[in-house]
Amino acid sequence: MTRWWLAGGRVIDPASGVDAPGDLFLADGVVVSAPADRTGFVRVDCTDCWVMPGFVDLHADLADPVVDGRAARRGGFTTVVQTATPSLDRPLAVRDALARFAGVGPRVRLTPAATIGLAGTALSDLGAFADLGVTAVSCGRAVLADATVLRGLFEYASHFDLPIWLRGAESAFENGFVKEGPLSARYGLPGVPAASEAIGVGRIAAIARWTGARVHLTHIWTTEGLDAVRAAQGVGVRLTASTTAAHLALDERRLASSGYAGWNRVVPPLGDEDDRVALAAALGSALAGVASDHRPLPAVAQEVELALAEPGSVGFTTALPLVLSRVREPSKVARALAVGPASVLGDACHLRPGAPADVAVVDPNAEISVIHDLGSRSNTPLRGETWKGTVRWSFCAGESLADAPRPR
């Protein structure tokens, strides 16, 4: 196994209170103290770069474990929570998926479908999932509307100590493309009222408070939703929350100004500038972090009428530049992309000797052309654009992308 000497960067390790120029050494899959003899260490020039803990993604879809696993590593992600898909709802499917995701590059935390087919009506075999080593279950992108099922899920999952990943929304208000307001009025697009998220988060929080379940809310996008998250956390509900890079940083007018192009469709829709400011301000408090929300799709799924377009975009390599466009302070970037999300998973996230050698080397000032950086995945609203900030190197258990073992 290669030993690495990450030399001359600015080491950002918020959990240890470190933000200083320095070197970092990786050997045998862990961080090690500076050795007296550096023979055998491969020197990596980290000048002008931030050396920080590898990113932890709270919501992504590695549709192809190998291709998307590589994309995750290119984006600096060393741990990825694989979201639930409808077919990931049976123990056999979960066992098979666990095998496919092993050794693909990033560490993958699989969150199987909490309900059969993600339909929100019947519980999956959560006990069998727990026996397979799963540590959380998810409702994916679906909205679980039925309070009876929510209650049952929360009570049943608590028995196996499984936290539940959910999106907070009122399903009756889901049929929109933008936030309801000036934009929906002007562009003739059905809107989603801001109350939707507040209602959804409130319902989940109330049932979680009553049942004692642990929940993680993904895709927080409105000021009203954030208020509901804070209210729940304030009364001791075991609730964490995250937003996505797109919701944190992208202008909601893109959808209409692009001629209603399907690849600009995001669910939930993008909020307005006030929402984005509120989301950025809530990072590190109400919001544990920013997820990539990576979702590769074939062109045919989006080159259709907007109403029929599948929402979503690839997001691993654009997550960092999107976060950097809103958060410039390096320790805050590390908290948003690594330390905060790791705390949701209960993982330690620091760079002290003995820690797993999961590291991202970030060049915050490099300009990247998004199209060039996508590889074979191209469904993103940012195609053709230039953004600032890229991951130069990423190490997972001390393996760099180039020398990572091939998946079995």
Added chain:
Amino acid sequence: MSQSLVGLRDVSADRIVSLLDRASAYRGRIAAGEARLELLRGRAVALMFFEASTRTRFSFEMAAHRLGADVLSFSAASSSTTKGETLLDTTRLLAAVGADAVVIRHAAVGVPHRLSELLPIPVLNAGDGINEHPTQALLDLLTLRDHLGSLAGRTVAIVGDVRHSRVARSNVFGLRALGARVLVAGPGTLCPAGLEHLGAEPRRSLDDVLDEADAVMMLRIQRERLGGAILPSAEEYRRYWGLDERRAARLRPGAVVMHPAPMNRGVEIADEVADGPSSVIFAQMENGVYVRMAALAASVGVDR
């Protein structure tokens, strides 16, 4: 130069006025006895209607015929995606077979806009979801101009289901571009917050706009909005938002009453008003053909 017409949202007053002038000129020539203007002889216009339409399709078809164009007509209730191809694949066919312009109506917002960026031929929007219906607004503007002269400083009230109306949205943009004041009135479920960002002035009730308006545009109430969470009943709507004789009597002298049709007689508009002296509803329908002739000819770059 060819140019699409996907909406009036970002269209200049100059372009609108030039389309209205052209429509008036065509109307004059036809009134003078020319049955066909032959301006688009040898050209082909494709009509693609992905949503049921009778009057708009007839109107466009007649407009194309009057210009001497060949018409390719296509109606489908369903989307192309049910056949596994993209919207672009389907419409590329049109350019491939030699159409010079495409007129499209679609239930999904934004389809004409998307196509106008992808196709090498001009695209005319014949209505996309709740977004825009620019030729309807143009025919309304022409009718208003015929009756009121210049629209600058005039006040036009739009009453009813503004939220779901592509007619209302296109009219607000067109009227504002020409300097008119626009009042909107309707129940809260049909007049959402945010209309003031379009330059329209929201009013609480129909009774609040009658004294000020030079024209009142009554919108159709869709039957499916009744009896649910949006409107209680037709009777209730008629009582508070219907234009009856008593209310019409309060209009200023010379004010006109409009409706994009089809009308729900006895709901949003009473028979006596629809057929009364201030109604210009049938003039609107006739102007539709001239405006669509103008839009078609201008879109393919015919100068006259």
